[in-house]
Amino acid sequence: xxxxxxxxxxxxxxxxxxxxxxxxxxxxxxxxxxxxxxxxxxxxxxxxxxxxxxxxxxxxxxxxxxxxxxxxxxxxxxxxxxxxxxxxxxxxxxxxxxxxxxxxxxxxxxxxxxxxxxxxxxxxxxxxxxxxxxxx
Amino acid sequence: xxxxxxxxxxxxxxxxxxxxxxxxxxxxxxxxxxxxxxxxxxxxxxxxxxxxxxxxxxxxxxxxxxxxxxxxxxxxxxxxxxxxxxxxxxxxxxxxxxxxxxxxxxxxxxxxxxxxxxxxxxxxxxxxxxxxxxxx
Amino acid sequence: xxxxxxxxxxxxxxxxxxxxxxxxxxxxxxxxxxxxxxxxxxxxxxxxxxxxxxxxxxxxxxxxxxxxxxxxxxxxxxxxxxxxxxxxxxxxxxxxxxxxxxxxxxxxxxxxxxxxxxxxxxxxxxxxxxxxxxxx
Amino acid sequence: xxxxxxxxxxxxxxxxxxxxxxxxxxxxxxxxxxxxxxxxxxxxxxxxxxxxxxxxxxxxxxxxxxxxxxxxxxxxxxxxxxxxxxxxxxxxxxxxxxxxxxxxxxxxxxxxxxxxxxxxxxxxxxxxxxxxxxxx
Amino acid sequence: xxxxxxxxxxxxxxxxxxxxxxxxxxxxxxxxxxxxxxxxxxxxxxxxxxxxxxxxxxxxxxxxxxxxxxxxxxxxxxxxxxxxxxxxxxxxxxxxxxxxxxxxxxxxxxxxxxxxxxxxxxxxxxxxxxxxxxxx
Amino acid sequence: xxxxxxxxxxxxxxxxxxxxxxxxxxxxxxxxxxxxxxxxxxxxxxxxxxxxxxxxxxxxxxxxxxxxxxxxxxxxxxxxxxxxxxxxxxxxxxxxxxxxxxxxxxxxxxxxxxxxxxxxxxxxxxxxxxxxxxxx
Numbered sequence: 001x002x003x004x005x006x007x008x009x010x011x012x013x014x015x016x017x018x019x020x021x022x023x024x025x026x027x028x029x030x031x032x033x034x035x036x037x038x039x040x041x042x043x044x045x046x047x048x049x050x051x052x053x054x055x056x057x058x059x060x061x062x063x064x065x066x067x068x069x070x071x072x073x074x075x076x077x078x079x080x081x082x083x084x085x086x087x088x089x090x091x092x093x094x095x096x097x098x099x100x101x102x103x104x105x106x107x108x109x110x111x112x113x114x115x116x117x118x119x120x121x122x123x124x125x126x127x128x129x130x131x132x133x134x135x136x
Numbered sequence: 137x138x139x140x141x142x143x144x145x146x147x148x149x150x151x152x153x154x155x156x157x158x159x160x161x162x163x164x165x166x167x168x169x170x171x172x173x174x175x176x177x178x179x180x181x182x183x184x185x186x187x188x189x190x191x192x193x194x195x196x197x198x199x200x201x202x203x204x205x206x207x208x209x210x211x212x213x214x215x216x217x218x219x220x221x222x223x224x225x226x227x228x229x230x231x232x233x234x235x236x237x238x239x240x241x242x243x244x245x246x247x248x249x250x251x252x253x254x255x256x257x258x259x260x261x262x263x264x265x266x267x268x269x270x271x272x
Numbered sequence: 273x274x275x276x277x278x279x280x281x282x283x284x285x286x287x288x289x290x291x292x293x294x295x296x297x298x299x300x301x302x303x304x305x306x307x308x309x310x311x312x313x314x315x316x317x318x319x320x321x322x323x324x325x326x327x328x329x330x331x332x333x334x335x336x337x338x339x340x341x342x343x344x345x346x347x348x349x350x351x352x353x354x355x356x357x358x359x360x361x362x363x364x365x366x367x368x369x370x371x372x373x374x375x376x377x378x379x380x381x382x383x384x385x386x387x388x389x390x391x392x393x394x395x396x397x398x399x400x401x402x403x404x405x406x407x408x
Numbered sequence: 409x410x411x412x413x414x415x416x417x418x419x420x421x422x423x424x425x426x427x428x429x430x431x432x433x434x435x436x437x438x439x440x441x442x443x444x445x446x447x448x449x450x451x452x453x454x455x456x457x458x459x460x461x462x463x464x465x466x467x468x469x470x471x472x473x474x475x476x477x478x479x480x481x482x483x484x485x486x487x488x489x490x491x492x493x494x495x496x497x498x499x500x501x502x503x504x505x506x507x508x509x510x511x512x513x514x515x516x517x518x519x520x521x522x523x524x525x526x527x528x529x530x531x532x533x534x535x536x537x538x539x540x541x542x543x544x
Numbered sequence: 545x546x547x548x549x550x551x552x553x554x555x556x557x558x559x560x561x562x563x564x565x566x567x568x569x570x571x572x573x574x575x576x577x578x579x580x581x582x583x584x585x586x587x588x589x590x591x592x593x594x595x596x597x598x599x600x601x602x603x604x605x606x607x608x609x610x611x612x613x614x615x616x617x618x619x620x621x622x623x624x625x626x627x628x629x630x631x632x633x634x635x636x637x638x639x640x641x642x643x644x645x646x647x648x649x650x651x652x653x654x655x656x657x658x659x660x661x662x663x664x665x666x667x668x669x670x671x672x673x674x675x676x677x678x679x680x
Numbered sequence: 681x682x683x684x685x686x687x688x689x690x691x692x693x694x695x696x697x698x699x700x701x702x703x704x705x706x707x708x709x710x711x712x713x714x715x716x717x718x719x720x721x722x723x724x725x726x727x728x729x730x731x732x733x734x735x736x737x738x739x740x741x742x743x744x745x746x747x748x749x750x751x752x753x754x755x756x757x758x759x760x761x762x763x764x765x766x767x768x769x770x771x772x773x774x775x776x777x778x779x780x781x782x783x784x785x786x787x788x789x790x791x792x793x794x795x796x797x798x799x800x801x802x803x804x805x806x807x808x809x810x811x812x813x814x815x816x
């Protein structure tokens with residue numbers, strides 16, 4: 001069993017808030033992350049897959065294939081977008097890094113299962129000081 | 137003459153567009169940075185000042201003082217904000233990293249002039265691949 | 273189950289030595305880290321907690337709360353301090369990164385248990401080339 | 409149980425190809441990594457070992473000893489070398505990061521077993537976007 | 545006057561040697577960098593241009609245009625290549641980082657002059673410890 | 681004219697204080713940096729030299745020679761040391777990053793002048809947020 005990780009990046013706007021709360025109550029719970037006019041981040045996304053090395057190629061998985069899946073299923077939908085308003089797999093969810101990591105897992109897993117490996121970890125850096133890991 | 141640099145960070149949403157252009161025309165010129173629903177970044181801000189070392193303290197400037205000025209005059213106004221809508225020193229300006237660097241210079245210079253040093257450079261990283269420097 | 277990590281930083285002086293050894297014997301075993309006049313580091317501290325996402329907030333834990341605990345219980349006691357002489361939770365211990373990681377775990381765990389999550393890992397970088405992880 | 413990691417670095421040339429394939433077929437499968445004239449990387453190698461802290465020294469393992477083993481057994485054989493042509497432990501293997509990680513594990517494990525710890529992970533960064541982890 | 549920098553990256557093999565010297569003499573002068581079987585690096589390339597901000601767009605230069613020029617004129621010719629054997633603008637030159645920086649300047653300057661800005665600096669990182677800057 | 685930079689690193693303890701002030705007065709002026717029991721840092725040192733490329737070697741200067749000078753004249757004297765008590769070139773000086781940069785310049789310049797280049801810049805990072813540059 002071996003593990004390989006691919007990093008991709010995206011920039012997006014988001015806001016943490018509950019629509020049935022007032023702006024004041026959202027500010028109390030979510031602080032400046034609840035700003036109604038949005039804020040944003042440069043997100044770093046690390047996708048780790050695991051499996052056996054193919055003795056023919058020396059690869060667990062062709063990283064070009066893995067990168068293409070991540071870009072098509074995640075990056076194209078979220079890069080330079082508003083996570084709350086425009087990202088289909090985040091609709092009706094709090095736009096937290098935790099929920100984002102779980103949603104990215106759910107989006108990617110079916111496509112990675114078709115490769116000769118399994119999804120092991122989705123890791124999302126929101127800033128140099130904060131990151132979330134989800135293992136399914 | 138010696139140069140000292142302080143890094144501060146902020147996260148913000150922005151959009152590159154001209155209000156008198158259609159969304160289509162803005163997309164043509166500014167690409168995905170013109171998204172009407174905003175996107176955002178983790179910005180890194182490097183402020184460099186220059187001057188003579190004070191022989192009493194061994195300091196060019198007390199970094200706590202410099203950091204306090206940057207936080208009060210810039211970070212508190214822009215962190216977790218929408219640059220186009222909420223930042224007073226960016227009103228009526230294209231929210232490009234170039235204009236942001238020049239505006240930050242103009243905001244900081246009067247306060248740094250009151251210290252025993254001069255503002256030398258405002259450097260703004262929009263991403264790990266792009267940054268702007270302004271020397272006044 | 274999801275994992276979230278917060279980074280905090282501190283600068284400190286320390287020395288690796290056994291008080292019942294001579295300086296020469298300490299130098300033989302601990303090398304230049306045994307310097308009687310101390311040396312120091314910029315330490316990076318990564319605290320990882322794990323648990324379930326709160327469906328109300330989308331958070332595993334409010335990072336402001338987690339950061340506040342780390343700062344109060346660890347950073348305020350160790351930042352700009354001498355680990356051997358001044359840090360209560362390191363008294364009578366070799367000031368190695370291994371012992372530091374274990375002691376930080378022991379300091380933090382009771383407070384993190386009061387949150388809706390469990391402490392998963394304490395990771396301490398002593399330099400860009402060396403780090404220790406402790407999982408309890 | 410505690411985990412300590414040492415980073416070492418090496419620069420090397422390599423090529424991904426199967427000698428019984430034509431250059432065209434290698435290009436089809438391995439892309440630009442199959443270039444017959446080689447290309448290269450700055451590799452980052454992270455070696456993690458695990459075990460109990462020695463109460464005498466506060467160390468899991470003396471990092472100078474660990475670093476010396478990694479340098480003698482791996483870095484001196486691969487740094488500024490051609491992985492395909494010159495590295496004994498990579499002969500007759502596809503020079504992929506996956507195979508490199510496994511081979512480094514096999515080279516190091518007997519020597520680390522002689523210390524008071526066990527090899528836990530070999531992690532090899534080929535670039536800032538790609539890395540492999542092997543846990544034996 | 546404002547300065548904007550774009551980072552691009554490439555991986556390449558090279559060798560430092562003079563063809564009229566023996567391998568032994570090359571080793572004496574160039575050390576392990578003279579290895580006849582090549583070695584390689586992940587190079588980081590920072591291109592800085594300078595000029596006036598266009599008041600219409602807020603841009604000094606459209607970074608997509610700048611990136612496209614760097615990719616077409618430099619990256620496509622050098623990425624995953626052997627600098628000594630395959631890169632037209634490095635033929636008959638010692639493949640040092642110094643010469644590489646000067647050659648990249650000479651390749652890029654005519655194309656950047658056609659934009660509304662001037663080339664200011666070519667900066668090439670060969671490793672995290674070594675980099676070269678050329679200002680023309 | 682071309683510029684080449686070499687990074688070296690050192691870890692050291694220091695304290696900012698004036699011996700004729702009380703600990704209280706030192707704390708008022710220098711804050712927690714005045715702690716009588718010392719604190720410390722991982723310092724990053726960047727030495728930039730400038731000159732003409734030697735057409736024989738393609739080098740401005742042999743980096744092994746430059747690195748050897750920096751290590752002999754600076755790193756061996758300051759690494760794992762107490763800057764205030766043990767570093768000859770910092771005696772009777774406030775141990776600020778500003779004074780450290782100037783003292784390193786004065787130590788290195790005579791030796792770099794004997795090479796075929798000139799010292800251009802001494803840059804010292806005290807932390808990821810603070811650095812000083814001195815150009816002579």
